Amino acid sequence: MTRRTDDGSGIVTRKVALQILRSVYQERRMLSHLDLTAGLAAPERARAERLAQSVLRHTGRIDKLLSHYLERRPHPAAQNILRLGVVELLIDRSEAYGVVNAAVAIAKQARPTSGAAGLINAVLRKVDQEGHEIWAGLGPQTLPVWLRKAVGGAWGEAATRAIEAAHEAAAPIDITLRDPSAQPSFGERLPTGSIRLPRQTQVSGLDGYDEGAFWVQDAAAALPARLFGEVTDARVLDLCAAPGGKTLQLAAARAKVTALDLSPARLRRVDENLKRTGLSAQLVSGDVLEFSEAPWPMILLDAPCSASGTIRRHPDLPFVKSAREVEALTKLQMQMIDRAVSLLETGGRLVYCTCSLLPNEGENQIKAALKRHSDLQVMSIDAAALGVDPAWISAEGGLRILPHYWAENGGLDGFYMALLQKR
Numbered sequence: 247m248t249r250r251t252d253d254g255s256g257i258v259t260r261k262v263a264l265q266i267l268r269s270v271y272q273e274r275r276m277l278s279h280l281d282l283t284a285g286l287a288a289p290e291r292a293r294a295e296r297l298a299q300s301v302l303r304h305t306g307r308i309d310k311l312l313s314h315y316l317e318r319r320p321h322p323a324a325q326n327i328l329r330l331g332v333v334e335l336l337i338d339r340s341e342a343y344g345v346v347n348a349a350v351a352i353a354k355q356a357r358p359t360s361g362a363a364g365l366i367n368a369v370l371r372k373v374d375q376e377g378h379e380i381w382a383g384l385g386p387q388t389l390p391v392w393l394r395k396a397v398g399g400a401w402g403e404a405a406t407r408a409i410e411a412a413h414e415a416a417a418p419i420d421i422t423l424r425d426p427s428a429q430p431s432f433g434e435r436l437p438t439g440s441i442r443l444p445r446q447t448q449v450s451g452l453d454g455y456d457e458g459a460f461w462v463q464d465a466a467a468a469l470p471a472r473l474f475g476e477v478t479d480a481r482v483l484d485l486c487a488a489p490g491g492k493t494l495q496l497a498a499a500r501a502k503v504t505a506l507d508l509s510p511a512r513l514r515r516v517d518e519n520l521k522r523t524g525l526s527a528q529l530v531s532g533d534v535l536e537f538s539e540a541p542w543p544m545i546l547l548d549a550p551c552s553a554s555g556t557i558r559r560h561p562d563l564p565f566v567k568s569a570r571e572v573e574a575l576t577k578l579q580m581q582m583i584d585r586a587v588s589l590l591e592t593g594g595r596l597v598y599c600t601c602s603l604l605p606n607e608g609e610n611q612i613k614a615a616l617k618r619h620s621d622l623q624v625m626s627i628d629a630a631a632l633g634v635d636p637a638w639i640s641a642e643g644g645l646r647i648l649p650h651y652w653a654e655n656g657g658l659d660g661f662y663m664a665l666l667q668k669r
């Protein structure tokens with residue numbers, strides 16, 4: 247592989263950041279599916295990724311700011327050069343001379359942007375002179391129109407603004423301990439038991455990583471598996487299990503776990519995670535909708551969803567997911583719930599969860615499931631035992647978590663979970 251290096255001007259690094267942006271905005275590709283930084287030296291790769299993520303995280307606010315200076319939007323490639331310049335000037339507070347020169351040089355190198363080099367020069371100079379104040383007055387805007395409408399309709403304007411602020415602030419790193427009673431020498435223990443680390447922590451360098459004493463898992467994502475309570479020796483079917491955070495929790499709590507996922511590649515990650523942590527589970531590659539082995543006393547269904555609760559970790563999501571896609575996922579969740587209920591034994595319990603901000607993927611799924619299945623009931627959640635605020639329990643008895651909860655401690659991923667029992 248040819249190694250691309252920067253000559254010190256940062257041009258190559260910025261161009262890679264711009265390629266990443268084009269892939270997300272124009273091709274609707276997820277950051278996790280891109281490999282555009284291959285060949286860059288490690289510090290340059292990290293910088294390109296950080297720059298692109300920062301632009302994605304602040305796109306709404308950046309575009310609002312730029313609209314002060316643009317009568318109409320330039321070519322998308324020129325808009326991306328401007329967006330990158332805004333991040334460098336207003337967030338990174340880099341020296342303006344270098345930022346503007348690099349932006350202009352990049353613009354001149356390609357056809358669709360060369361004609362906009364003068365405009366880019368003028369706009370970025372203005373942004374440098376007066377942008378800070380306008381930026382501060384604009385506030386975060388991280389949700390696309392369709393999602394903002396749905397989130398605003400569900401949680402109100404003030405909460406939606408707080409959620410967008412949480413998205414811009416990004417997320418710390420949370421880990422789950424294999425032995426919850428262990429006392430690690432790092433991080434801060436949250437009321438839920440997860441250990442919270444600063445964002446820049448190199449997790450693989452921490453004491454206990456090689457021995458598998460913990461794994462990375464958002465504090466909210468660590469709650470659904472705990473809704474069952476005691477699981478020692480219980481047979482638990484973990485549906486949609488990969489990459490395996492909840493499988494590991496259940497296995498660590500001594501359940502006999504069968505973990506099923508559609509994706510063999512993602513299932514390999516469950517296997518790797520089990521090996522690293524020295525835990526075991528039976529792995530099954532297959533479709534929930536076709537799985538028929540039954541009955542089970544406990545089933546966890548972590549259904550595929552919009553993942554809108556994880557935007558603070560994945561700022562590319564708003565540009566990749568569409569309302570139509572989420573509608574299709576909502577139907578799939580309903581079918582998966584029906585399948586899971588059919589696999590439960592009488593008296594058996596089902597935990598349903600999604601990392602979504604949307605009631606249609608959470609509360610409304612449970613309300614609809616109760617109407618379809620007269621033998622299903624919601625069981626109460628013990629907020630104190632989980633270490634969460636009892637006010638987070640929703641009307642139908644589920645647990646609703648939004649990203650601005652515990653904002654002063656770094657927030658939480660948006661999540662919904664409910665515990666059901668088949669009578």
Ligand SMILES: C[S@@+](CC[C@H](N)C(=O)[O-])C[C@H]1O[C@@H](n2cnc3c(N)ncnc32)[C@H](O)[C@@H]1O
Nearest residue numbers: 486487488489490491492507508509533534548
């Ligand atoms: C939200 S993720 C699960 C996260 C996982 N439970 C954890 O804690 O790490 C959803 C998973 O559902 C899987 N999936 C999607 N459709 C499926 C289907 N029809 N049957 C089984 N698994 C499916 C995806 O491959 C993905 O790994």
